Amino acid sequence: MLDAKIPAGPLDQKWSKYKSTCKLVNPANKRKLEIIVIGTGLAGASAAASLGELGYKVKAFCFQDSPRRAHSIAAQGGINAAKNYQNDGDSTYRLFYDTIKGGDYRAREANVHRLAEVSANIIDQCVAQGVPFAREYGGLLSNRSFGGTQVQRTFYAAGQTGQQLLIGAYQALERQVALGNVKMYSRHEMLEVVVIDGKARGIIARDLVSGKLERHFGHAVLLCSGGYGNVFYLSTNAMGSNVTAAWKAHKKGAYFGNPCMTQIHPTCIPVSGDHQSKLTLMSESLRNDGRIWVPKKQNDTRRPNEIAEEERDYYLERRYPAFGNLVPRDVASRAAKERCDAGYGVGSSRQAVYLDYADAIQRYGKIELGKQGLDTADAATITRLGKEVVKEKYGNLFDMYEKITGENPYEVPMRIYPAVHYTMGGLWVDYNLMTTVPGLYALGEANFSDHGANRLGASALMQGLADGYFVIPYTIGDYLADEIRTANIPTDHPAFVAAEKEVSDRINKLMGINGSQSVESFHKRLGKIMWDKCGMARNAKGLQEAIQEIRALREEFWKDVRIPGAVAEYNPELDKANRVADFMELGELMCMDALDRNESCGGHFREEFQTEEGEALRDDANYMYVSAWQYAGTNNWQLHKEPLNYEVVKPSQRSYK
Amino acid sequence: MEHYNMNLTVEVWRQKNKDDKGGFKSYKVKDISSEMSFLEMFDVLNEQLVHNGEEPIAFDHDCREGICGACSMYINGKPHGPWAATTTCQLHMRAFKDGDTIVVEPWRAKAFPVIKDLVTDRSAFDRIIAAGGYVSVNTGNAVDGNSLPIEKEKADSAFAAAACIGCGACVAICKNSSANLFIGAKVSHLALLPQGEPERRTRVINMIEQADKEGFGACTVTGACEAVCPKEISIANIARLNKEYMNASFSSDK
Numbered sequence: 001m002l003d004a005k006i007p008a009g010p011l012d013q014k015w016s017k018y019k020s021t022c023k024l025v026n027p028a029n030k031r032k033l034e035i036i037v038i039g040t041g042l043a044g045a046s047a048a049a050s051l052g053e054l055g056y057k058v059k060a061f062c063f064q065d066s067p068r069r070a071h072s073i074a075a076q077g078g079i080n081a082a083k084n085y086q087n088d089g090d091s092t093y094r095l096f097y098d099t100i101k102g103g104d105y106r107a108r109e110a111n112v113h114r115l116a117e118v119s120a121n122i123i124d125q126c127v128a129q130g131v132p133f134a135r136e137y138g139g140l141l142s143n144r145s146f147g148g149t150q151v152q153r154t155f156y157a158a159g160q161t162g163q164q165l166l167i168g169a170y171q172a173l174e175r176q177v178a179l180g181n182v183k184m185y186s187r188h189e190m191l192e193v194v195v196i197d198g199k200a201r202g203i204i205a206r207d208l209v210s211g212k213l214e215r216h217f218g219h220a221v222l223l224c225s226g227g228y229g230n231v232f233y234l235s236t237n238a239m240g241s242n243v244t245a246a247w248k249a250h251k252k253g254a255y256f257g258n259p260c261m262t263q264i265h266p267t268c269i270p271v272s273g274d275h276q277s278k279l280t281l282m283s284e285s286l287r288n289d290g291r292i293w294v295p296k297k298q299n300d301t302r303r304p305n306e307i308a309e310e311e312r313d314y315y316l317e318r319r320y321p322a323f324g325n326l327v328p329r330d331v332a333s334r335a336a337k338e339r340c341d342a343g344y345g346v347g348s349s350r351q352a353v354y355l356d357y358a359d360a361i362q363r364y365g366k367i368e369l370g371k372q373g374l375d376t377a378d379a380a381t382i383t384r385l386g387k388e389v390v391k392e393k394y395g396n397l398f399d400m401y402e403k404i405t406g407e408n409p410y411e412v413p414m415r416i417y418p419a420v421h422y423t424m425g426g427l428w429v430d431y432n433l434m435t436t437v438p439g440l441y442a443l444g445e446a447n448f449s450d451h452g453a454n455r456l457g458a459s460a461l462m463q464g465l466a467d468g469y470f471v472i473p474y475t476i477g478d479y480l481a482d483e484i485r486t487a488n489i490p491t492d493h494p495a496f497v498a499a500e501k502e503v504s505d506r507i508n509k510l511m512g513i514n515g516s517q518s519v520e521s522f523h524k525r526l527g528k529i530m531w532d533k534c535g536m537a538r539n540a541k542g543l544q545e546a547i548q549e550i551r552a553l554r555e556e557f558w559k560d561v562r563i564p565g566a567v568a569e570y571n572p573e574l575d576k577a578n579r580v581a582d583f584m585e586l587g588e589l590m591c592m593d594a595l596d597r598n599e600s601c602g603g604h605f606r607e608e609f610q611t612e613e614g615e616a617l618r619d620d621a622n623y624m625y626v627s628a629w630q631y632a633g634t635n636n637w638q639l640h641k642e643p644l645n646y647e648v649v650k651p652s653q654r655s656y657k
Numbered sequence: 658m659e660h661y662n663m664n665l666t667v668e669v670w671r672q673k674n675k676d677d678k679g680g681f682k683s684y685k686v687k688d689i690s691s692e693m694s695f696l697e698m699f700d701v702l703n704e705q706l707v708h709n710g711e712e713p714i715a716f717d718h719d720c721r722e723g724i725c726g727a728c729s730m731y732i733n734g735k736p737h738g739p740w741a742a743t744t745t746c747q748l749h750m751r752a753f754k755d756g757d758t759i760v761v762e763p764w765r766a767k768a769f770p771v772i773k774d775l776v777t778d779r780s781a782f783d784r785i786i787a788a789g790g791y792v793s794v795n796t797g798n799a800v801d802g803n804s805l806p807i808e809k810e811k812a813d814s815a816f817a818a819a820a821c822i823g824c825g826a827c828v829a830i831c832k833n834s835s836a837n838l839f840i841g842a843k844v845s846h847l848a849l850l851p852q853g854e855p856e857r858r859t860r861v862i863n864m865i866e867q868a869d870k871e872g873f874g875a876c877t878v879t880g881a882c883e884a885v886c887p888k889e890i891s892i893a894n895i896a897r898l899n900k901e902y903m904n905a906s907f908s909s910d911k
Contacts, residue, residue, distance in 0.1 A: 050795075050796040138806060276697070
């Protein structure tokens, strides 16, 4: 039976009570306890730094050449916090409520409430580190709105919020490196968890420069390795983002929670051709001021500027007047797909909609006019002033769009289309963030816990930092307090030897195939199956087909993949092969999970289950649970269910109308 | 925007490992779309190499949206290639025309040794940050974020400096292989904010000292670094670095 270990007591007191009653480790003992942290994004860097500050001996690993390059760096829009600096009615409860509702009632109340509680501390911590958040002229912090909420609670640093937060955490991490509390292993990839007597006791890592396998002992192992969106090949993830660390843990006993819950982000630059290697997000913040539309006429090939106002369909404003262009991501993405599938798409592929700034430019231009007292200015001046304002707010995003597409978004509406962006699913964890393997934790996007079936914008950064700065430092102590008598286990222990052998056998097997097809070509084919059959819309038939296709592809991969080069050298093709092999196993589980969940909720949209208006139709009576899958051998999983008990929020049909 | 296809010759630096001498190798690529990114052209080339049983070209890359700072190619004599304020991954093939020859090399600096082909070791930058590029504030020590107002102009300048992605183009272009734009950006970011004040003096001295140890050269304010910086980090940050360094060095109240 799954035990989420949620503390007793009223929801708003669980965390404070936990903190004041959990077990502690005294400083002299902390020095003797070693913790391994995999990944140095927001969750990993903040955890490694904070645990180092507490006095634990930390080893941190990342596959990139520097911890500063983890993909948290690419988050654009912002980070939510219930500060209520805007006096617009925000509170811990509202942030909690918005997150639960945004997640379509598939997240755990206690975890989400804790997240909302610590959100304000995150902002304070980051400001203290020197994170240069946007500020108003009075010198105070600025906020903006984001999807799925009606208050302004998003803190930001232009379109580079993730970068600034990560650099803050990275600097805190490097400080601990300098102090000797953290040892950093860059260009290292975790390829196995070592479990001894049922507890996680270390890892096998590969030095990606020399190709050598290394054994590392730890009293606890933290997986902060991010999400698995790259299973779709094309996503907004970095090229290196992968599921390997989480997947190895899964195969060693950690249950996988809600694997089918994938977020498709509505505003990305559309695919331009078969050469496409990744997709680029245009921040959700653009939906603050931009208006999304398609022509009212099907297959309209006119240029956007030739289509008159009355011939445009602002479909989000039409369908969802209360939230308009700021509906949550799942809703916005499906609406775009619906229009394109119905033949209203734009651009050469017809798989795109317009994101238009013309109105915003005029609106801001007029405001500027008022500010500058130029009440007699001409249209050109209004447009010029408006463009200047838009440039200040979104300049870097517009520049990026222009570099990629060659089109000037100040003049022509941007073309956007949904793309895989984030995975709400991940390793199942309890309230302590511990997986079903004692001593093995999952933080940030790598776990499943806080976003249910759909994540709200600006909440990923919040969760990563909440887990790393403010949750794990408490919850890990509760576990390690009972480990103070565990001496370091020497890495010649048979479990380490066996784990290393498993890894090297697998690598040798991969290298020995010597087939004819590249790793990349297999990844592309996997991505196509996943996108077509387990993407924005799914149905039972497609999912069943996908499972068979993935199995066949996997078989072909293990017979015919070609990996050039050698094992004992820097070999990015081998690194990629290791990751793609794992994606191919995960893909099957995602389809199984999507097939099991006979309902639609958030990012999981089963075509068979929708309202007459095409909205997701939940089935609370039968599916109000977290799917936690246990690995039971090749092509075989056992489903465990964690029932979701809503004690405070009453689930209802999610409406943004 | 009109799209077109092109055939190109790519001259690439190949070097098996750090001890190998290395040399240029010439490759032909066909039907490259003007819509591709520069790295997607490399993907096509690498697929071709794998297909022919050759080893693909190793290069650092990750986010492919111009923010992680991993990509680092010296293209036709310029870090990140011909476009201003652009990382290699954001450079698109529209920048080239049919029949062009493109020369691609790794970053070259003593402090950034080549690992393989176009991949270099830039961990020296991490060690410079570890020497002082932070505010010493443990988790949990912070006061309310709005308790200390910061002049918008200063906050904006701090942000502009903090936009550095640590790619190392500034070092790669510099005739002295100086890291002063990188260091100046971090020193400025923190010196402009009240949070950075308490460690202002030690920070700048320790970071410069570390850079010297790593083998970066001195700065002669030529300005090439600013010209190639994909994030347009201003050379004014080097001026501020020098000022901070002087103040710290000559000050008696440490």
